[in-house]
Amino acid sequence: MSTSELILLTGAAGKTGRKVLQALTARQVAVRALVRRPEQEEAMRSLGAADIAVGDLYDTRSLEAAVQGCSKIVHICPPMDPGETEIAETLIDLAQKADVRHFILYSVLHPLLSDVPHHHRKLEAERALVNSGLTYTILQPARYMQHLLPLWDRLQETGVHDMPFSIDAQFCVVDLIDLAEVTARVTAEPGHEQATYQLAGPQNLSQADMAAILSRLLKRDIRAEARSSQDYLERMAAAGMSAARIENFRLMNTHYDAHGMTGNPRVLRWLLDREPTTYEAFVRREFLS
Numbered sequence: 001m002s003t004s005e006l007i008l009l010t011g012a013a014g015k016t017g018r019k020v021l022q023a024l025t026a027r028q029v030a031v032r033a034l035v036r037r038p039e040q041e042e043a044m045r046s047l048g049a050a051d052i053a054v055g056d057l058y059d060t061r062s063l064e065a066a067v068q069g070c071s072k073i074v075h076i077c078p079p080m081d082p083g084e085t086e087i088a089e090t091l092i093d094l095a096q097k098a099d100v101r102h103f104i105l106y107s108v109l110h111p112l113l114s115d116v117p118h119h120h121r122k123l124e125a126e127r128a129l130v131n132s133g134l135t136y137t138i139l140q141p142a143r144y145m146q147h148l149l150p151l152w153d154r155l156q157e158t159g160v161h162d163m164p165f166s167i168d169a170q171f172c173v174v175d176l177i178d179l180a181e182v183t184a185r186v187t188a189e190p191g192h193e194q195a196t197y198q199l200a201g202p203q204n205l206s207q208a209d210m211a212a213i214l215s216r217l218l219k220r221d222i223r224a225e226a227r228s229s230q231d232y233l234e235r236m237a238a239a240g241m242s243a244a245r246i247e248n249f250r251l252m253n254t255h256y257d258a259h260g261m262t263g264n265p266r267v268l269r270w271l272l273d274r275e276p277t278t279y280e281a282f283v284r285r286e287f288l289s
């Protein structure tokens, strides 16, 4: 990639955005980080951002300014955003007008799950991009291994791994660091035009499987338990989450409970050009090193 190119990264200050920003700057790619709060500028600069755009994804004028001068866009929408499809459509339209050469859309594994609203909104965003005529790459990441992080303290205290769905439902959990590496690679290297990649982790694991791995690594008994969905949703309501977002979580967990979300790691392995991080290696890196 030419050193004079500038990449617009949306969602840059979020969990995914920060890792992608680091992975891009590690490849000497110049990134303009789109953040919605000016006080996020310093953190973005410290992670290597070459430029900052302060703007709101719902404000077309600020997006228009952010896109100017960028040859590529990596679009990471906030999770479960009700306007995800419209935001993508606006950005795609602006990208066309600004002659953006490559649009990388950070989607989700199995956007075809029409019973999970945010998957459906991502499917519509994908459709808009495919139909736009732009050069694109669509990334479809699986559920992150990093969902263990907010559970960790309670798990240590109680010895229970308790997510609000069946302990036997399997997920091809994937390491966010691997995903960031792949996102940077498809952005910086040629050869990923008009591609859609499923990014599944190396094993399909249930909560029971994860608890068994954790028991072995921590040398104590960790038990899997399906947390009460009602309790989980009530806590979200008490924390001030909107009714629409809570409903989105309920539908997602209902789907997870019945079907899990499995996949195949071969595409991820090929894109990384190495073995994807296993759940065991992830736990060792995050908590035991």
Ligand SMILES: NC(=O)c1ccc[n+]([C@@H]2O[C@H](COP(=O)([O-])OP(=O)(O)OC[C@H]3O[C@@H](n4cnc5c(N)ncnc54)[C@H](OP(=O)(O)O)[C@@H]3O)[C@@H](O)[C@H]2O)c1
Residues within 6 Å of the ligand: 011, 012, 013, 014, 015, 016, 017, 035, 036, 037, 055, 056, 057, 058, 076, 077, 078, 079, 080, 106, 107, 108, 109, 141, 142, 143, 144
């Ligand atoms: N978690 C998973 O397992 C998983 C799996 C596959 C795909 N994904 C996808 O990954 C994406 C990123 O998720 P994440 O957990 O990294 O997100 P996140 O940590 O919540 O970050 C979202 C970022 O977007 C910013 N933002 C929110 N509303 C905005 C607006 N109106 N204008 C401008 N910026 C706005 C937030 O700003 P503030 O910092 O000001 O809040 C935040 O920095 C989502 O699309 C999600 O669906 C996640």
